[in-house]
Amino acid sequence: MNKRLVILIFSVSILFLTTGCTKKPVTTKTNSEILHVATTIPPLSMILEEVASKEIVIHQILPTGASPHTFEVTPQILKQLDQTDIVFTIGHGVDNWIYNVIEITDGLKQVTVDKHITFRSSHDHDDDNHDHGNIDPHYWLSPDNAVQIAYQMADALKIQDPNNADIYINNAKLFEEKIGEKNIQWQAELEQIANKDIIVFHDAWGYFSDYFNIQIVSSFEPFPGKSPTPKYLTILQETIEKHHIKALFLEPQLSTDAMQTFATDMNVKLGNLDPLGGIEERKTYIDLIDYNVKTIIDTLK
Ligand SMILES: [Zn+2]
Structure with missing residues (x-):
């Protein structure tokens, strides 16, 4: 025990x-x-x-x-x-x-x-x-x-x-x-974005991206709560170049300082995807999804 x-x-x-x-x-x-x-x-x-x-x-x-x-x-x-x-x-x-x-x-x-x-x-x-x-x-x-x-x-x-x-x-x-x-609106809004290849902070967005036809190319922390190794970051850098990745997406509940530094070094934009919500602006399920769809659009366009 x-x-x-x-x-x-x-x-x-x-x-x-x-x-x-x-x-x-x-x-x-x-x-x-x-x-x-x-x-x-x-x-x-x-x-x-x-x-x-x-x-x-x-x-x-x-x-x-x-x-x-x-x-x-x-x-x-x-x-x-x-x-x-x-x-x-x-x-x-x-x-x-x-x-x-x-x-x-x-x-x-x-x-x-x-x-x-x-x-x-x-x-x-x-x-x-x-x-x-x-x-x-x-x-x-x-x-x-x-x-x-x-x-x-x-x-x-x-x-x-x-x-x-x-x-x-x-x-x-x-x-x-x-x-x-709501889905009719979400799908229409997402159609404005041609390249929907993104890198997320941790591997939480598979179901979301399947639903909305977004491609998760990689994640920054392959193991949530454990910092990526320098070797992993080198591979990630190659992935960003190969896929012309324009943005990385953080999460509010996990410590993301290392990712912010990495994004600055790579000269890519940062967005903030929220898998959990619960705060004032994201109190309902639809608000939570709405927020994440808008974040993708605002960051990628
Ligand atoms: Zn997770």
């Missing part, structure tokens, strides 16, 4: 001692049954907002501005999960930190929202600690997949709260329609 797990079990034991194990699956508030639902990353909360009825309280676990690749669970989160009925997760390495906690949190229903997803394979391979496996886990960044996630959430909520089943299914349908309408 590793040290972190021991600490987790210890914290949870204390929690149960102080709360006397009084976890209730459904809390009664103002005579209505309130369902407490948690999600691991902000885009899942955004999709859940679309599907949710008024009888749901949403708890966002990953704080805004944090990266799931470098995050660790705190005792406060354990306490919050003790009050939670369902937790929606991405799985496949993105939110590994939640799974140990779920194992030791009594009566918490966990749903990995990947049921209807067609996976891409990951470019990078790992031996020890790096958390992208053979499957590319960033599937929420394709709007089609977001719709599938919405339907899976609706199915899970329907079981937990059958009185509002129609609301959840209907909300998922409305979300699908909104995405459909």
